[in-house]
Amino acid sequence: MVRATPLPAEERRAAIIQATEPLLARHGTSISTRQIAEAAGVAEGTIFRVFPNKETLICEVIEHITDERHAVQAFAAINPDLDLEQRLCIVAEVLQARLREVMAVFHAVGWGPKHEGAPEDWRRRQEESHRILSRAIVTVIEPDQDQLRLPAAEVANLLRALVFSATHPRLSEGIQTEPKAIVQLLLHGACRPPIEPIDPATSSKDA
Structure with a gap:
């Protein structure tokens, strides 16, 4: 997988939220952090450096939309x-x-x-x-x-x-x-x- 160019922390957070939204709409809460990482073009570990867990990320997606x-x-x-x-x-x-x-x-x-x-x-x-x-x-x-x-x-x-x-x-x-x-x-x-x-x-x- 081609990794994205490193982004500032807030831009990385926004990019992960944006990549998660369509996955959440299609698959609900069963989405995996691996799917999210692939969609966002980041390593899976990057997600947990930005969000403490998947549930927090989902809540932030809902707050965003x-x-x-x-x-x-x-x-x-x-x-x-x-x-x-x-x-x-x-x-x-x-x-x-x-x-x-x-x-x-x-x-x-x-x-x-x-x-x-x-x-x-x-x-x-x-x-x-x-x-x-x-x-x-x-x-x-x-x-x-x-x-x-x-x-x-x-x-x-x-x-x-x-x-x-x-x-x-x-x-x-x-x-x-x-x-x-x-x-x-x-x-x-x-x-x-x-x-x-x-x-x-x-x-x-x-x-």
Whole structure:
């Protein structure tokens, strides 16, 4: 096996976490440190110089994928010159991708925020993380508050609810809803715009 170029400690930790995530999604907690080492391009002993055991590594992978700072950074990078629908499509795309990532790992390990194995301090951190995420979405929406019938915070919550229900496999029944469709439903509803009736008088004059 070709060994990776030595990395600084924090970069090595991040690289191991990144290599472990897809393995965890595919194999659950049965993954071996040998598999992780091969995926990360490091010696197996390197893992134990960074993490005390495999269980700690798995917990750090879960913390990484549920860390909403990644999404917040993506929202902050959205071009403010885009119109509201375009900006919200980017938000929905980021939310949907991260939700699928989280669900894949949680399904594989049989563990999630409401599981009895989830530490209480982890739940508290997640609640605060969700509040930060909501505020970041509100910041994306607020420049167009004058176009909305609801406060930006409510629109943000509705968007998150729609993304969740349209992405969760049990709720969506396998139907793949694209971010654009989710946003258009939020902003315009499910009905087509009404067709304006033709005024016979106007029509005859035009003729």
